[in-house]
Amino acid sequence: MSERSERPDKRRVNDATRGTRGSSFTSTSPVRVMMLWCPGWSVLAARLVQGLAAEQALALTDRGIVVACSPAARLEGVTTGLRVRQAQHRCPDLIVLPHDVVAEARAFEPVLRAVEEKIPHVHVVRPGLAAVRAQGASRFYGGERAAARALLEHLHRFTAHELRLPTDLRVAVADGLFAAEQAACSSSAADPLTIIPAGGSSAFLAGLPVGVACDKKLDNLLQRMGIRTLGDLAKLPRGQVHSRFGAAGLHAHQLACGEDVPVLSPRVIPPELGMHVVFDPPAAQIDRIVLHCEPAAAGFARLLTRSALICTQIRVTVQLEPDALFERLWRHPWQFGKVEVLDRIRWQLEDLAAEATTVDDDSLGASVLSVQVLPESVDDAEHHAQGLWGDRPDEKVEHALTNLQHRLGHEAVLTGAVTGGRLLHERRVLRPWGDALPTIRESRLEQPWPGTVPGPAPAVVFTGAHQVQVLTATGEPVTVDERGAVSGRPALLRLPDSGQKRIAQWAGPWPIRQRWWRKVRQLNRFQLIDNASSAWLLLVDGNTWFAEARYD
Amino acid sequence: MSAPTVTRMAQLHELLQRHETSPAAGSVPVHPGLVPLFPRGLRAGAVYSLHGSMSAALALLAGPSMAGSWCGVVGVPDLGIEAAADWGVWLDRLALIPHVPAEDWTSVVAALVEVSALVVATPPERITPGEVSRLLARLRTSGSTLVVLGDWPRAAATLTGRVVRWDGLYDGHGHLCGGALHLEVTERHHTRHVELEMPVRP
Numbered sequence: 001m002s003e004r005s006e007r008p009d010k011r012r013v014n015d016a017t018r019g020t021r022g023s024s025f026t027s028t029s030p031v032r033v034m035m036l037w038c039p040g041w042s043v044l045a046a047r048l049v050q051g052l053a054a055e056q057a058l059a060l061t062d063r064g065i066v067v068a069c070s071p072a073a074r075l076e077g078v079t080t081g082l083r084v085r086q087a088q089h090r091c092p093d094l095i096v097l098p099h100d101v102v103a104e105a106r107a108f109e110p111v112l113r114a115v116e117e118k119i120p121h122v123h124v125v126r127p128g129l130a131a132v133r134a135q136g137a138s139r140f141y142g143g144e145r146a147a148a149r150a151l152l153e154h155l156h157r158f159t160a161h162e163l164r165l166p167t168d169l170r171v172a173v174a175d176g177l178f179a180a181e182q183a184a185c186s187s188s189a190a191d192p193l194t195i196i197p198a199g200g201s202s203a204f205l206a207g208l209p210v211g212v213a214c215d216k217k218l219d220n221l222l223q224r225m226g227i228r229t230l231g232d233l234a235k236l237p238r239g240q241v242h243s244r245f246g247a248a249g250l251h252a253h254q255l256a257c258g259e260d261v262p263v264l265s266p267r268v269i270p271p272e273l274g275m276h277v278v279f280d281p282p283a284a285q286i287d288r289i290v291l292h293c294e295p296a297a298a299g300f301a302r303l304l305t306r307s308a309l310i311c312t313q314i315r316v317t318v319q320l321e322p323d324a325l326f327e328r329l330w331r332h333p334w335q336f337g338k339v340e341v342l343d344r345i346r347w348q349l350e351d352l353a354a355e356a357t358t359v360d361d362d363s364l365g366a367s368v369l370s371v372q373v374l375p376e377s378v379d380d381a382e383h384h385a386q387g388l389w390g391d392r393p394d395e396k397v398e399h400a401l402t403n404l405q406h407r408l409g410h411e412a413v414l415t416g417a418v419t420g421g422r423l424l425h426e427r428r429v430l431r432p433w434g435d436a437l438p439t440i441r442e443s444r445l446e447q448p449w450p451g452t453v454p455g456p457a458p459a460v461v462f463t464g465a466h467q468v469q470v471l472t473a474t475g476e477p478v479t480v481d482e483r484g485a486v487s488g489r490p491a492l493l494r495l496p497d498s499g500q501k502r503i504a505q506w507a508g509p510w511p512i513r514q515r516w517w518r519k520v521r522q523l524n525r526f527q528l529i530d531n532a533s534s535a536w537l538l539l540v541d542g543n544t545w546f547a548e549a550r551y552d
Numbered sequence: 553m554s555a556p557t558v559t560r561m562a563q564l565h566e567l568l569q570r571h572e573t574s575p576a577a578g579s580v581p582v583h584p585g586l587v588p589l590f591p592r593g594l595r596a597g598a599v600y601s602l603h604g605s606m607s608a609a610l611a612l613l614a615g616p617s618m619a620g621s622w623c624g625v626v627g628v629p630d631l632g633i634e635a636a637a638d639w640g641v642w643l644d645r646l647a648l649i650p651h652v653p654a655e656d657w658t659s660v661v662a663a664l665v666e667v668s669a670l671v672v673a674t675p676p677e678r679i680t681p682g683e684v685s686r687l688l689a690r691l692r693t694s695g696s697t698l699v700v701l702g703d704w705p706r707a708a709a710t711l712t713g714r715v716v717r718w719d720g721l722y723d724g725h726g727h728l729c730g731g732a733l734h735l736e737v738t739e740r741h742h743t744r745h746v747e748l749e750m751p752v753r754p
Contacts, residue, residue: 394622394667396666396667397622397667397668400663400664400666400667401647401667403663404649404660404663404664407656408649408652408656408660412649412650412651412652413647413648413649414647414648414649414650415643415644415646415647415648416631416633416643416646416648417633417643418633418634418637418643424632424634427633427634428632428633428634429633430633430648430650433647437644453727454727454729455720455727455728455729455730455751456635456638456728456729456730456731456750456751457632457634457635457637457638457751458632458635459605459606459607459609459610459631459632459635459636460606460630460631460632461630461631461632461633461634462630463629463630463650489724505718505721505722505723505726506721506723506724507721507722507724507725507726507727527721527727527728528721529718529721529728533714533715533716533717533718534715535715535718535721535728535731549632550606551607551715551718551728551731552604552605552606552607552715
């Protein structure tokens with residue numbers, strides 16, 4: 001098998017080069033770049049994450065198409081671009097996993113740290129491919145070859161000992177990201193070090209197929225015009241290439257001529273937010289746990305303030321002694337501070353205690369080993385700066401309501417909003433104070449909701465379904481059949497608590513057609529006015545009647 | 553009676569009225585439709601007892617809410633949020649406490665009146681005179697009003713809300729499209745009443 005076939009598919013190569021295209025201009029004198037490439041990193045990362053052995057046939061898929069496969073699978077005939085069904089046909093014991101880009105990037109993180117131990121300021125092209133500036137390193141190690149060799153040795157040692165996963169690693173030094181990447185991809189496992197001398201990019205690139213520098217469509221077009229290598233493309237006058245093929249053609253021409261962006265953007269390591277409190281010995285009293293978490297929560301809030309960040313969502317993970325994790329996501333419309341975090345920890349522990357149903361009120365069923373709080377969504381504080389007329393409530397109101405919530409529980413203090421829906425209780429959304437209410441987009445109020453009640457909204461919408469009876473004048477129960485035919489004229493309304501009322505006016509049935517694909521029973525709605533001048537909305541499901549709402 | 557005495561009487565009367573209202577700050581605004589009923593607004597620091605209609609409670613909530621204050625609703629799990637919004641209640645300034653344990657009722661309402669102009673609450677089954685006077689003191693200092701959905705021992709006035717007419721619904725056809733809400737307030741043996749057309753467009 002040729003080394004070229006190991007190259008990640010073209011779509012992703014182009015993603016990598018395109019990432020640098022948008023903002024920066026290309027220059028004729030790109031920086032010397034040392035590129036590290038781990039061939040087949042997606043598969044290696046999946047193996048690391050899932051703990052799979054090297055000899056197992058493994059394929060990663062994205063929307064039903066194989067995007068990467070292990071050498072064992074490749075021997076069986078699995079290639080990238082196959083459908084999953086075809087791949088499984090060729091290799092029946094194939095392990096198929098979804099391609100998880102985030103996990104892949106996370107698995108690459110230790111490798112990046114290892115690179116940073118030798119050469120600082122790593123630019124991540126994508127997981128599996130990282131670049132550093134070669135100039136400083138070559139001065140320090142006494143030559144590009146020595147620097148590359150030092151890096152390679154360090155990484156080999158690292159992957160063998162730390163990751164326990166001997167990895168094929170390639171290092172190339174060339175002018176610019178594109179040439180370095182191509183050089184790294186063209187090296188072999190036997191000779192993992194490629195150095196293209198300064199100014200030699202165009203000569204090196206001339207032999208490569210044209211497809212590596214452009215997308216599939218342009219590649220196809222160029223092939224049909226007889227332009228098969230980057231050398232052929234570079235020979236054409238730039239102005240004409242630009243006018244014929246547009247921006248993509250110009251970019252491809254620049255890359256073919258060995259021109260590339262002059263800058264590398266080193267990765268920025270985000271500060272470690274979040275808090276982790278370990279209990280040794282394990283604790284079971286809620287008050288003690290919360291008290292213990294207090295300094296860490298204060299530190300968390302301080303760290304957020306210092307980094308000028310606002311945290312609106314946290315994930316609280318409670319680890320219990322017999323190996324159980326309880327995670328919960330908490331949201332806040334403005335910002336988590338120390339008190340808010342501690343309250344969330346307390347409520348989560350109280351919920352746990354309620355589930356455990358122990359005799360002692362203030363104790364959990366099991367002991368807590370650790371409490372971890374991780375920020376899930378953070379934003380720059382300046383985006384949330386309060387305007388002259390701030391949209392968050394007065395501090396006094398916030399304080400009073402938060403105090404009430406602290407005393408009565410998370411779900412006791414609510415704020416409400418109206419959302420779209422057919423049933424009235426669906427249109428009323430009540431969220432605990434502090435939780436974010438649905439946005440205009442989420443509430444879908446403007447969408448058409450066929451089957452909603454016209455006219456004024458009822459003042460009382462029952463939370464629970466109250467069963468009622470509707471009878472005809474002769475005392476027969478009124479029913480509605482599947483086709484919406486009413487068995488008789490509704491004349492009497494019998495309520496469970498306040499006796500029987502005469503129906504003065506009525507209208508219905510108004511069908512509520514929703515989720516017909518789930519084969520749920522179809523509901524019909526009736527509106528009626530009783531002799532006490534109360535108006536009602538009733539729901540009927542065949543022959544069972546419920547009071548939905550009351551106008552009064 | 554000479555003229556200066558008359559003016560003096562009028563001044564004293566004015567002073568008395570001002571004292572009778574509230575030391576905090578006058579009154580709590582009301583919905584434009586309720587102005588004939590409460591020409592000076594709801595008395596701050598007072599408790600009103602409301603019987604009958606929930607729409608009347610929403611109408612009362614709408615006044616201070618439209619004026620930009622926070623409002624609270626205690627012990628009403630079945631409140632129709634949409635109707636409240638139609639009356640003109642700002643939902644982002646409405647705190648709901650649907651269920652309150654009976655022993656916490658006074659303290660919860662007291663905490664809520666500190667920050668909101670109007671609190672609508674379902675009263676607990678029994679309340680001691682001590683708790684009543686403590687709550688009144690809190691109301692007076694915070695300058696807000698409490699509307700109790702039921703009887704209250706020392707209510708400033710009793711309100712009765714009743715829907716007297718519904719439009720649009722007939723025998724087997726049509727749908728509700730409006731109605732009339734009759735509100736009656738009895739204050740010191742004087743009765744005033746007003747009829748409000750629903751739905752109200754604020």
